Amino acid sequence: MKGDFPILKGITYLDSAATTQKPIHVIDAISHYYKTSNANVHRGLYTLSQKATLAFEDARATVATFINTTPEHIVFTKGTTESLNLLASSLNLQEGDEIVLTEMEHHANLVPWQQTKATLKFIPLKDDYHLDLEAAKELITDKTKIVAVTHISNVLGTINDIETLTQLAHSKGAKIVVDAAQSIAHLTIDIKDIDFLAFSGHKMCGPTGIGILYGKDFSNLKPYQFGGDMIKEVTYETSTFQEAPYKFEAGTPNIAGAIGLAAAITYLETATHPHITEYALEKLQSIEGLKIIGPQINRAPVFSFTLEGIHPHDVAEILSKHNICVRAGHHCAMPLMKKLNIHGTTRASFYIYNTKEDVDTLVEGIKKVQEVFK
Amino acid sequence: MNQETHPSLVNPLILKNQIGEDLSETEEIYKENIIDHYKHPHNKGEIEHTTSHRELNTSCGDELTIYLNINNNIIENISFTGHGCAISQASVSMLTDKLKGMSVEQAQQISQEDILNLLGIPISYVRMKCALLSLKTVQGALC
Numbered sequence: 001m002k003g004d005f006p007i008l009k010g011i012t013y014l015d016s017a018a019t020t021q022k023p024i025h026v027i028d029a030i031s032h033y034y035k036t037s038n039a040n041v042h043r044g045l046y047t048l049s050q051k052a053t054l055a056f057e058d059a060r061a062t063v064a065t066f067i068n069t070t071p072e073h074i075v076f077t078k079g080t081t082e083s084l085n086l087l088a089s090s091l092n093l094q095e096g097d098e099i100v101l102t103e104m105e106h107h108a109n110l111v112p113w114q115q116t117k118a119t120l121k122f123i124p125l126k127d128d129y130h131l132d133l134e135a136a137k138e139l140i141t142d143k144t145k146i147v148a149v150t151h152i153s154n155v156l157g158t159i160n161d162i163e164t165l166t167q168l169a170h171s172k173g174a175k176i177v178v179d180a181a182q183s184i185a186h187l188t189i190d191i192k193d194i195d196f197l198a199f200s201g202h203k204m205c206g207p208t209g210i211g212i213l214y215g216k217d218f219s220n221l222k223p224y225q226f227g228g229d230m231i232k233e234v235t236y237e238t239s240t241f242q243e244a245p246y247k248f249e250a251g252t253p254n255i256a257g258a259i260g261l262a263a264a265i266t267y268l269e270t271a272t273h274p275h276i277t278e279y280a281l282e283k284l285q286s287i288e289g290l291k292i293i294g295p296q297i298n299r300a301p302v303f304s305f306t307l308e309g310i311h312p313h314d315v316a317e318i319l320s321k322h323n324i325c326v327r328a329g330h331h332c333a334m335p336l337m338k339k340l341n342i343h344g345t346t347r348a349s350f351y352i353y354n355t356k357e358d359v360d361t362l363v364e365g366i367k368k369v370q371e372v373f374k
Numbered sequence: 375m376n377q378e379t380h381p382s383l384v385n386p387l388i389l390k391n392q393i394g395e396d397l398s399e400t401e402e403i404y405k406e407n408i409i410d411h412y413k414h415p416h417n418k419g420e421i422e423h424t425t426s427h428r429e430l431n432t433s434c435g436d437e438l439t440i441y442l443n444i445n446n447n448i449i450e451n452i453s454f455t456g457h458g459c460a461i462s463q464a465s466v467s468m469l470t471d472k473l474k475g476m477s478v479e480q481a482q483q484i485s486q487e488d489i490l491n492l493l494g495i496p497i498s499y500v501r502m503k504c505a506l507l508s509l510k511t512v513q514g515a516l517c
């Protein structure tokens with residue numbers, strides 16, 4: 001499988017939680033689109049524009065099928081962050097409303113909600129790095145309008161129990177919003193009862209600059225940006241808007257991005273997921289002085305760790321010199337770092353193209369880091 | 375680092391020159407004296423002070439507070455608290471050594487270049503913020 005990814009030569013890429021590499025199929029699909037079909041969508045009457053429109057709408061259909069829904073529920077955005085911002089600004093939240101988040105949210109699923117008039121509450125983490133669902137029962141009340149949770153933590157690797165949280169939310173008449181930025185890469189997502197779901201193309205073999213907002217029912221949401229493509233009728237004084245998903249897609253969209261994302265989905269449907277989570281966890285934990293910041297079970301291959309006496313930046317820099325790409329820092333989750341009383345972690349995240357050998361290379365690399373600081 | 379760019383902007387020219395350094399340079403970065411200063415930092419801990427200043431390195435989460443005891447315009451004592459990587463900790467450990475006994479005016483003259491000379495190792499663009507956090511904090515305290 002590594003052979004499908006031109007960039008993965010001579011490096012051990014372990015930062016797929018930040019962004020994944022792209023298979024040649026995706027790169028070719030984007031290039032093919034620009035070579036053969038580039039035109040603006042929904043506008044021209046000439047064949048080329050129809051070709052582009054068809055490819056763009058086909059891409060929407062591919063995404064819809066991928067998460068087991070239909071195209072009118074799929075809005076193209078530039079990524080998870082924009083999808084969540086769209087929700088936070090369009091859901092019309094009022095003073096006195098409550099939003100229940102978790103203590104492990106990425107800034108993208110926290111900061112946009114802070115900008116609303118609603119009050120925020122947080123489902124706490126337990127010592128095993130899973131959510132305290134008993135506490136969640138108390139926190140989700142009749143005042144709760146939104147329960148917004150990450151499906152998989154980009155720091156801890158924890159897989160959250162979305163089904164239970166959805167039930168809790170619905171039992172109080174609240175909507176569930178799922179940040180699937182990480183889970184889209186590791187789990188099969190069946191949208192079922194979920195009200196809103198956000199993810200990014202670039203974390204699943206697709207290009208950057210394209211993302212998805214799924215909505216079960218968009219009818220109560222106001223448009224988020226205004227301009228071309230999203231209108232029905234415009235006079236100098238006023239305008240009426242299209243239905244979803246188009247009312248949320250103002251301006252020329254990322255056409256090549258949508259096509260690249262569809263190509264990524266087609267590619268992923270044939271790809272196999274290597275099972276290295278347990279192997280990696282065991283190997284990493286056998287290193288003296290290494291502490292995994294995350295759960296032992298119900299987890300994805302996203303491993304944050306600390307090394308005794310060595311700052312994460314130094315770990316990442318030395319690993320980099322051995323061509324191992326890992327991330328160091330707070331991973332866009334500053335409140336979580338504070339809560340865990342750490343200043344940052346080193347994070348190694350694995351994806352479909354990684355192998356057990358990559359785990360071994362990492363373990364060797366970490367030992368070299370420890371050697372430097374001995 | 376002669377050109378000073380806006381601190382929040384990445385200067386693509388500098389970055390370009392630094393990509394793809396070879397292995398030998400890493401080992402050089404983590405020279406023994408850097409590791410020594412990191413493991414056994416000089417002047418660490420809060421002291422009695424006349425002024426102090428705190429700075430954050432938001433992208434790293436590093437945090438540094440400098441305490442200065444200034445009498446008759448002389449830095450009689452200086453110390454720091456906080457946390458950071460080997461580069462930032464070595465930098466502040468060395469800088470506080472250097473500043474002890476200096477006049478405020480002398481201290482204000484210290485440049486980014488001086489810090490890089492103190493460290494005596496090649497600093498990549500992304501680590502520049504780590505290396506210079508010490509200076510930024512001292513400057514904040516002295517202005």
Ligand SMILES: Cc1ncc(COP(=O)(O)O)c(C=O)c1O
Binds near residue numbers: 080150
């Ligand atoms: C859990 C989680 N949520 C949201 C995001 C934001 O995604 P993007 O930067 O693609 O908008 C990320 C990516 O870093 C993430 O890991």
